[in-house]
Amino acid sequence: MLQYTERKKSDNTICSYTAFSHRKEAQTRVTVMEEKIVINGGNPLRGSVSISGFKNAALPIIVATVLTGDVCVLENIPAIRDVEKALEILEAMGASVRMIGRTTVEIDTANVEYGTSPAALVSKLRGSTYLIGAELGRFGKAHVGWPGGCDIGNRPIDQHIKAFEALGATVSTDNGFIDVTAPEGLKGNSIYFDTTSVGATANSILAAVLAEGVTVIENPAKEPHIVDLANFLNTCGASITGAGTDVIKIKGVNKLHGCTYSIIPDMIEAGTFMIAAVATGGRVRVDGVIPKHMDCLSAKLEEMGATVEEIDDSLIVSCLERPEKTNVKTLPYPGFPTDLQPQMATLLCLANGVSHVTETVFENRFKYVDELQKMGAKVRVDGKTAIIEGVDQLSGADLKAIDLRAGAAMVIAGLAASGTSSIYNISSIERGYDNIVEKLRALGADIKKTYVAPAEQAAIS
Numbered sequence: 001m002l003q004y005t006e007r008k009k010s011d012n013t014i015c016s017y018t019a020f021s022h023r024k025e026a027q028t029r030v031t032v033m034e035e036k037i038v039i040n041g042g043n044p045l046r047g048s049v050s051i052s053g054f055k056n057a058a059l060p061i062i063v064a065t066v067l068t069g070d071v072c073v074l075e076n077i078p079a080i081r082d083v084e085k086a087l088e089i090l091e092a093m094g095a096s097v098r099m100i101g102r103t104t105v106e107i108d109t110a111n112v113e114y115g116t117s118p119a120a121l122v123s124k125l126r127g128s129t130y131l132i133g134a135e136l137g138r139f140g141k142a143h144v145g146w147p148g149g150c151d152i153g154n155r156p157i158d159q160h161i162k163a164f165e166a167l168g169a170t171v172s173t174d175n176g177f178i179d180v181t182a183p184e185g186l187k188g189n190s191i192y193f194d195t196t197s198v199g200a201t202a203n204s205i206l207a208a209v210l211a212e213g214v215t216v217i218e219n220p221a222k223e224p225h226i227v228d229l230a231n232f233l234n235t236c237g238a239s240i241t242g243a244g245t246d247v248i249k250i251k252g253v254n255k256l257h258g259c260t261y262s263i264i265p266d267m268i269e270a271g272t273f274m275i276a277a278v279a280t281g282g283r284v285r286v287d288g289v290i291p292k293h294m295d296c297l298s299a300k301l302e303e304m305g306a307t308v309e310e311i312d313d314s315l316i317v318s319c320l321e322r323p324e325k326t327n328v329k330t331l332p333y334p335g336f337p338t339d340l341q342p343q344m345a346t347l348l349c350l351a352n353g354v355s356h357v358t359e360t361v362f363e364n365r366f367k368y369v370d371e372l373q374k375m376g377a378k379v380r381v382d383g384k385t386a387i388i389e390g391v392d393q394l395s396g397a398d399l400k401a402i403d404l405r406a407g408a409a410m411v412i413a414g415l416a417a418s419g420t421s422s423i424y425n426i427s428s429i430e431r432g433y434d435n436i437v438e439k440l441r442a443l444g445a446d447i448k449k450t451y452v453a454p455a456e457q458a459a460i461s
């Protein structure tokens with residue numbers, strides 16, 4: 001006989017099935033239960049949703065606090081697992097971290113020590129790459145385990161290494177660690193990126209702000225989160241100009257000090273809700289956004305027949321008719337964001353006509369297509385392009401969240417489909433979306449989280 005018991009233990013729910021053997025003694029097998037998202041689709045999303053702080057701005061800025069050796073207060077931090085992990089890493093390195101409410105954190109990095117980031121945690125997120133630039137900038141050397149991140153391509157760091165070497169450092173990548181040394185100190189220099197890289201641009205800024213002399217970065221990433229990182233560092237006393245343009249100039253300074261800084265809103269979360277509004281034939285106001293950051297998506301949605309109305313720091317998105325087909329090509333900012341590609345492709349599965357989605361940023365970001373096909377989507381991948389023939393209706397199914405943004409796309413598919421969808425591996429979604437189930441339920445979605453029984457878990461693994 002299995003008896004299900006559940007007890008809350010700190011922030012984990014340890015649930016246990018107690019099996020009573022024939023000898024009447026209890027054997028307890030403690031299993032940390034997976035959760036799944038269950039959606040009964042078909043409800044149009046209606047209402048307003050407040051957008052959280054931007055994961056991809058919060059991560060480099062949290063790590064950049066290491067450069068100050070001082071106290072920083074970061075506001076509008078998203079309450080998501082990747083941020084929790086980044087803060088855990090800093091604590092393990094000697095920082096003191098104090099949450100002030102749900103979305104403000106105070107970080108004192110005075111006692112942070114070089115080379116002490118836990119490799120097991122570092123391997124869980126791509127944002128760990130920023131530890132290299134921050135350690136190098138502060139200590140003149142870095143010792144960091146290999147970073148993780150979504151499995152959407154091979155995720156090299158050759159451009160990061162190119163930047164560090166241009167500043168006079170030597171890099172080795174043996175035994176699963178990245179070691180960077182600069183015995184003569186870091187010297188400002190020109191850096192020209194062969195490929196536009198958010199991570200490499202951010203890391204070169206982190207390494208250069210305390211270097212001797214001037215660094216000029218050409219062909220940098222121009223994403224809003226690069227601008228946010230530069231603004232944060234300038235608030236700490238750095239001298240960075242040109243972030244968000246084709247040339248970034250950094251004059252090295254001797255020291256940085258702590259500050260209070262508010263993270264920009266998450267353009268990818270906002271875009272996810274905007275696409276969900278169109279996919280469900282609803283009307284949603286996304287609040288607390290920077291409309292300029294959404295321009296490319298807004299234009300695409302209007303091309304498809306949706307209306308996007310801008311009012312101060314809100315966008316109202318509605319689509320009462322079936323959306324029309326369109327073509328999308330992902331590009332570095334200000335082009336169409338690769339992080340909205342799975343969500344947009346899902347919407348196009350319901351559009352009138354045949355659409356093409358071309359992924360130019362990552363080599364392997366269409367793995368979620370198999371999941372959509374389970375729902376009746378007519379989509380096939382030919383090289384870098386998905387060819388999508390819109391259908392009238394998707395049908396609910398058991399789906400797997402393959403990675404963060406693919407998982408968000410499965411949620412959109414479930415919301416728009418008829419019938420019930422269960423989405424598994426939802427921890428990958430919770431890495432980057434703050435309270436997504438609660439936010440969608442408040443917009444009228446029939447959605448909930450529930451536990452996955454071991455037998456069910458075994459079946460889907």
Ligand code: EPZ
Binds near residue numbers: 158
């Ligand atoms: C950041 O990843 C984001 N992650 C990704 O978001 C986002 O998709 C990506 O930027 C592009 O916008 C974080 O900010 C934590 P890149 P990053 O370096 O920095 C190639 C999400 O869903 N490249 O801009 O790793 C690389 O292979 C995640 O929130 C090199 O060739 O991305 C890719 O093809 C997923 N050499 C392209 O550049 C390098 O040294 C863009 O990568 C570095 C990158």
